[in-house]
Amino acid sequence: MRRTRVLRLIMLLFCAIAPIAGLLAVCLVSPAALSKPPKPPPFPLSLFAHTAEEDFLNERNCTACHRASVETFARSPHAAFMRDPHNPLDKQGCQACHGPGKRHIAHRKEEEGLYANVMSYTHAKPEEVAAACLRCHSDTMTAAHWSRTAHAHAGVSCTSCHQIHWLDRLEKDRSGTPAPPSEELQVRTDVNELPKSDVFPNAPEPKALLKTNEATLCGKCHRQQLAEFRHNFHHPVPEGRMVCSDCHSIHPNKDGRKQVRTNKQNCITCHADVAGPFVYEHDPVSDLTGDGCLECHRAHGSSNVAMLNSVSRGLCIRCHTDKSVNHHPGRTCWDSGCHSAVHGSNHDSLFLGR
Numbered sequence: 001m002r003r004t005r006v007l008r009l010i011m012l013l014f015c016a017i018a019p020i021a022g023l024l025a026v027c028l029v030s031p032a033a034l035s036k037p038p039k040p041p042p043f044p045l046s047l048f049a050h051t052a053e054e055d056f057l058n059e060r061n062c063t064a065c066h067r068a069s070v071e072t073f074a075r076s077p078h079a080a081f082m083r084d085p086h087n088p089l090d091k092q093g094c095q096a097c098h099g100p101g102k103r104h105i106a107h108r109k110e111e112e113g114l115y116a117n118v119m120s121y122t123h124a125k126p127e128e129v130a131a132a133c134l135r136c137h138s139d140t141m142t143a144a145h146w147s148r149t150a151h152a153h154a155g156v157s158c159t160s161c162h163q164i165h166w167l168d169r170l171e172k173d174r175s176g177t178p179a180p181p182s183e184e185l186q187v188r189t190d191v192n193e194l195p196k197s198d199v200f201p202n203a204p205e206p207k208a209l210l211k212t213n214e215a216t217l218c219g220k221c222h223r224q225q226l227a228e229f230r231h232n233f234h235h236p237v238p239e240g241r242m243v244c245s246d247c248h249s250i251h252p253n254k255d256g257r258k259q260v261r262t263n264k265q266n267c268i269t270c271h272a273d274v275a276g277p278f279v280y281e282h283d284p285v286s287d288l289t290g291d292g293c294l295e296c297h298r299a300h301g302s303s304n305v306a307m308l309n310s311v312s313r314g315l316c317i318r319c320h321t322d323k324s325v326n327h328h329p330g331r332t333c334w335d336s337g338c339h340s341a342v343h344g345s346n347h348d349s350l351f352l353g354r
Contacts, residue, residue, distance in 0.1 A: 044119040044132045047099030048090050056089040057101035070094065072165045077208050097121075097132060097164070121164075126157035133158045141251045149251070154221070161217055161250075162209045199226065202240035214243040225300045234301030247299075263292035263299075278344025282351065283319075285343045295319075 040046050063070045073079055073094070081087075082096050095101050097119060104118040115123045119132050130146050146152050151160075203213040211217060215237055219226035229237050236242050247266050264287035268275035276285065284295035296315060298307045308315055316333045317324040334342045341351040 042128075042131070043116070044099060044124070044128055045135070047103070047117075047119060048135075051090065051100050053089060055100035055102045056092075056095050057105070059093045059095075061101055061105065062094045066094075069165050076165060078164060091136065096136070121159045124157075126152065126155050126160075129157035129159050146251075151250075156221070161211060163211045164209070200229075200238040200240065202238065204240050204243065214245060218244045228298065228300035228302070231301035231303050233303070233305060233307045235299075235307075237300075262287050263294050267293045274343040276344050278341075279346045280349045280351065281344040282342065 041049055059070070082091065082093055084092070087096075090096060090100075098104070099117070099119050107114065107117040119128075121129055121132070124132070127147070130152070131143060134141065134143050134146065198213055199216045199219050200213075203215050206213045206217070215226070215229075228234065237244070249261075264275075264285065274285065278285075284290055284292060287293075296308060298304075298309055302308060304311050310318070313324075313333060333339050339351045341348070345351045
């Protein structure tokens, strides 16, 4: 009882002293610290911080120096949204992406620090490009999500794949009209040079705002995967019946955040005949361990039939090592007349055909 009373007394004293200690802490803080302005956001968000209405100029001021860019932007998908008069000033026209025009014009003749007063996507760092784009596309991807992606770690930015002014690297308008000659339209490469022609002639027309078709665009970095499509057995990307984004989610779409899918979930989108469920399921097909379908198959292409990782018994004994010495079917394990249900069976636990 005595110990309980002591504990209660200590608790009462703590409750009485805590507010006084907090008040003293506030009083001891210097006025200079309290009046210190908050840290400004990083570039390019700093261009839009603490702006006034007079900082945003009429778009005709941009046309005087950047006529070609203004004209091609008018035919881009972005134009319909950024010409909406109901949008706030920092989400309208050229200045929605490049920052307020007043600050840029005031410093346009300064050689040093020229690009500190305007957002230039050909001179900005990848993280700065992402920050600028995500001002409007936050429903597609958050800045924290982008920083964790493999593209961000490799220095690939939004403008590595996307074009805003509806021009490709050959300086042709998507409508077929040659772009007017202008030094500002020479798009600089930031990862690797794109080929002058499509890597696969039958590639479908690129989606809106992509610099070229997906196979050519992705293949500039993922060259090993591009080469695998040239094997005898491959997914029909060279034939134009598939594109990279059919299997790979580059970033979340506008309908929701990225949903992580397993390899099997990707594959059975087209290969529903092997999806199961089976009473007796082959372990790799169950997708509970390992790489799922990729335990046996190559994702992009292979010189082996059915895009297999290996041929004959060599594929099976990678897991079934106990059968490698004393089990000789003479042919492959799945066409020798024994194990015919490779993916799973509803009547035999050994996947026998009979």
